[in-house]
Each structure stands twice: as C-alpha cells, then as structure tokens.
Amino acid sequence: MRSLILVSVLTLGLVSTTTAADARGVRMFVRHDVAEYAAWRKGYDSVAAMQRNGGVTAQAVYQSTDNPNDVTVTHDFKSLEKAKAFAGSADLKAAMQRAGVKGAPRIWFATPTAGSSGTPGHVRMFVHHEVADYAAWRKVYDGRGASLRRGGVTSQAVYQSADDPNDVTVTHDFKTVEKAKEFAASAELKTAMQNAGVKGAPQIWFTTRAAK
Numbered sequence: 011m012r013s014l015i016l017v018s019v020l021t022l023g024l025v026s027t028t029t030a031a032d033a034r035g036v037r038m039f040v041r042h043d044v045a046e047y048a049a050w051r052k053g054y055d056s057v058a059a060m061q062r063n064g065g066v067t068a069q070a071v072y073q074s075t076d077n078p079n080d081v082t083v084t085h086d087f088k089s090l091e092k093a094k095a096f097a098g099s100a101d102l103k104a105a106m107q108r109a110g111v112k113g114a115p116r117i118w119f120a121t122p123t124a125g126s127s128g129t130p131g132h133v134r135m136f137v138h139h140e141v142a143d144y145a146a147w148r149k150v151y152d153g154r155g156a157s158l159r160r161g162g163v164t165s166q167a168v169y170q171s172a173d174d175p176n177d178v179t180v181t182h183d184f185k186t187v188e189k190a191k192e193f194a195a196s197a198e199l200k201t202a203m204q205n206a207g208v209k210g211a212p213q214i215w216f217t218t219r220a221a222k
Contacts, residue, residue, distance in 0.1 A: 035067070036093045036172055039138075039179060040083040040117050041215075045110035047078045051220070053109030054083075060101055061085065065092035072134060072217035075187045082136060082217055090172045093119050120169035120179050123148075127165040132183040134219065135190045139203075139212035144175045150206035151180075157198060158182070162189035190216050 044050035054071070061069065066085045074080035087093040096102060097117055106115065118138070141147040151168070158166065163182045171177035184190040193199060194214050203212065 036087045036090045036119055036121055037169060038085040038087065038093045038097060038117065038119050039169075040085070040115050042081060042106075042115035043112040044079050044081055045112055047073065047081065047220075050079075050081065050109040050111070053105060055222070057101075057105050060105065061096075064096040064099065064102075065089075066096065071220040072136075073220050075133065075216045075218060080215070081220075082215070090119060093172075118177070118179070119172040120177075121172055123168045123170060125152075126167035128167060128181075129165040129183040130219070132164055132185055133187045133190045134217050135182045135184065135194060135214065136217065137180040137182070137212050137214050139178060139180075140174075140209045141176050141178055142207035142209055144170060144178065147176075147178065147206040147208070150202060154202055157202075161193040161196065161199075162186075163193065187216055187218075 051071070065087050067088060068086040070084045072082040072084075074082075085093070085096070087096065097119075148168075162184045164185060165183045167181045169179040171179075182190070182193070184193065194216075
C-alpha cells in the first residue's frame with residue numbers, strides 16, 4: 011500500500027503545521043512482529059512515562075488470533091505533529107529494539123470518522139486498504155449497515171489517514187474469531203469492496219485486545 015510506512019521510525023519526517031484533523035485527535039497504528047510477546051510486553055509497560063511525556067493520551071495493545079507475536083498497538087495524540095514526533099524519536103526506536111521488535115514496524119497515522127464504536131472483549135478485525143475515492147467508498151460502506159449486523163459485526167470504526175484521505179483503516183468487532191473470519195471471507199464483502207472502489211488487496215488481520 012502506497013501510504014503504509016515500512017521503514018524504521020527514525021526515517022519518519024515531522025510536520026510543522028496544524029491540520030484540520032488535529033482538532034479530532036490522531037491515532038497512530040503500529041503493527042509489528044516481536045520475538046516473544048511476554049518479553050515485549052514487559053518492555054512496553056516499562057515505558058509508560060515516555061509515552062505520557064511524548065503526548066500519548068490513550069493506548070491499546072492487540073494480539074493476532076493466529077500468532078501471539080504479531081502485535082498491533084494504537085496510540086492516541088492530540089495532534090499529528092505530536093504523533094509523528096513520538097514515532098520518529100530515538101527513545102522509541104531504542105525501546106523497540108530492547109523489547110525485541112523484529113524488522114521494521116508498519117506505522118501509519120489516522121483520524122477517526124463519525125459513527126465509531128467499540129465492543130470490549132470482542133475479536134477485532136482490522137482492515138487497511140486504499141480506495142479510489144473516500145466519499146464514494148463511504149457511501150457504499152454506510153449503506154451496508156444491515157449486512158454488517160447480519161454478518162456478526164457488533165461495532166465498528168473508520169479512520170482516514172492523516173496524510174491521504176483515501177488510505178482507510180476500518181475495525182469491525184465480533185463475538186468470535188470464527189464469525190470474524192467467515193465475514194472476511196464472504197463473497198458479499200468481496201463484492202462490496204469492489205463496488206466501493208477498494209484498490210488492490212486489502213490487508214486484513216484478526217486480534218483480541220491484550221490484557222495489561
């Protein structure tokens with residue numbers, strides 16, 4: 011995906027101007043493989059003060075339902091400038107190295123859109139894709155409320171990239187991973203994505219929120 015960042019956090023540039031997205035806050039998504047989750051989590055929990063000092067206002071950790079060492083983290087910030095400064099910091103890079111992050115983490119920044127909700131304790135399906143035109147995609151997505159419910163979706167959220175409005179991250183919550191995977195594999199979802207103008211193959215993964 012064009013806007014997905016696949017480089018070391020040190021290469022992320024800073025922005026010096028405030029955007030309209032800043033008024034809504036910014037969520038930084040990080041997905042990476044770790045050598046061993048328990049060791050990584052110990053390192054992650056030890057840098058809570060660094061997160062607060064870096065402007066993190068809220069955070070969550072998710073583990074893949076298929077691989078506990080495939081970890082997705084979300085960090086919320088008041089501004090895109092704060093988020094990118096944190097992502098580009100030498101302190102974060104050093105913390106990731108100490109915690110056993112393998113390879114370059116995938117990092118992207120997004121703002122929440124209207125109608126977001128979440129269900130604690132449920133399986134969360136992440137979808138990250140590029141669309142031809144967000145407004146056209148959103149019209150199709152919003153028209154699928156009934157089919158989402160039939161497919162087992164208990165809550166959802168949509169985020170637009172802070173850098174590219176056509177770079178979209180969606181989360182869908184389900185009661186079970188079986189329901190989530192059945193929904194993701196359905197012909198109905200594939201057709202809906204095509205009709206909505208999704209470009210290329212979407213990235214889809216399934217997680218549960220990790221306990222502290």
